[in-house]
Amino acid sequence: MKQKGWKDLPPGSVVLEGGSAVNFKTGSWRAYRPIWNKENCIQCLLCWIYCPDMAIKVKDGKRGEFDYDYCKGCGICALECPGKKGKNAIEMIEEGK
Amino acid sequence: MAKIVAVTGNEAVANALRQASPDVCAIYPITPQTDMMQKYASFIANGKVSTEPILVESEHSSMSACIGASAAGGRVITATSSQGLALMWEMLHIASGDRLPIIMPVVNRALSAPLNIHGDHSDAMGARDTGWIQIWSENAQDAYDNTIQAFRIGEHMDIRLPVMVCLDGFIISHSIERMEYLEDAEVKNFVGEFKNFLPLLDLDKPKSYGPLILTDYYHEYKRAQHEVMTKVKNVVLDVAKDFEKMSGRKYGLFESYRLDDADIALVILNSAAGTSKDVIDSFRNKGIKAGLLKPRLFRPFPYEEVAEALKNTKAVCVMDRADSFGGYGPMFMEISSALYQLKEKPALINKIYGLGGRDYMPSHAELVLNELNEIASSGKIRIVKEYIGVRE
Ligand code: SF4
Ligand code: SF4
16 A cells, blocks of 8 residues: 555544444454353353454344454453353463464 | 723733634643633633633643644633643644644743742743744733734634744733723624634544554655745735734734844843843943844744845854753843854854843843943954853
């Protein structure tokens, strides 16, 4: 992509469109990877609410897989997940292991 | 019809702010500004202006509130002094980098330590490189007029930058002077409706302020910011022309006082310029060609114009009411940068005066003008930088 010169930049570095974060795949920042244990999931969607990015996909009201292109591995979803009968539905594992 | 009043500098500026009817004002007290915002708060309480006040817990928060409100869309003001301005430091850069036209009177006061509440220019000089436009004022009338013009300058569609309007703490902020108020309707018409530019509260066109910009674009953004500053001078002059039409009072990038044929000259900011002009007159009466240059627009600094105004003098003293410890005074650095580009330049010296509100007396100006007179005839400079009015 050809980079813009200084004359073509929006004033004040204001981002002029909504949802532009989709253009930046930030998944490579991840040091820990969340793993979804479907059998312990009660479909409460708390993970979807709490994820500071939009890295948990929901389709037809049902929780789907992680979107690892954008998941930064912050672990908030794993912390908030109530799971089933005390068994967490999200586990964080070290990347590269 | 102008109304002649006797008011303090703080009251005069509070009225200028009121007449511009801002949407939001962040308020936090600090001497000697406190009573300006107190007056403003009473205007709000008495229904004289419909500004939304935000009472904050520090100046860092007050500038943050201004940034949020200005990005949301609207005319935004606050005021501060000294430590308050220092505490705003990181937010000042964000206000200018985001191109938010916040208008902020700065009632100049010394910086701690040692703790001192009186007037000098250390606070605003320290904020020289924050990307704000700075306009300096000699007296209450100047401060009032500059505040009104600041809205037109900062909010100009080609500029959109925050503006500090500087006036001397206590000497101007708390002294009562005769001055003229413009009619509310005149100021309203002069300042005009606030025009939004990329407001956050435009739900049809979502935006974000303050993104992370790294090595690939930061340099370009700063280049663009520099470019905007180069346009400020012309806008300041255009606005001054319109202001003169309305008020009859003339403003420029700086004031030249008996400078045209001067052999020796003082460069001096704000209230001390008034004292100096009297002494210049007495030297003129003695047949010595003395003159004075009082800067008004300090950021961006009008280097070429200042050089042009001083180029025929033989010796110039730049008077600084602030010091850059280990360097020359901040105004001296600007004037010497301006003069360096000339083939033939006057001898240049620097005096530091009046720190922490120490009185600047006519005798100080006399001393300096006598020294300049000697330099002009002998060509010899005894010392470049020196404190005056200081006990040994
Ligand atoms: S680890 Fe963080 S970023 Fe990744 S899905 Fe969970 S909450 Fe979202
Ligand atoms: S928070 Fe846990 S249990 Fe709830 S939907 Fe997400 S993964 Fe399933």
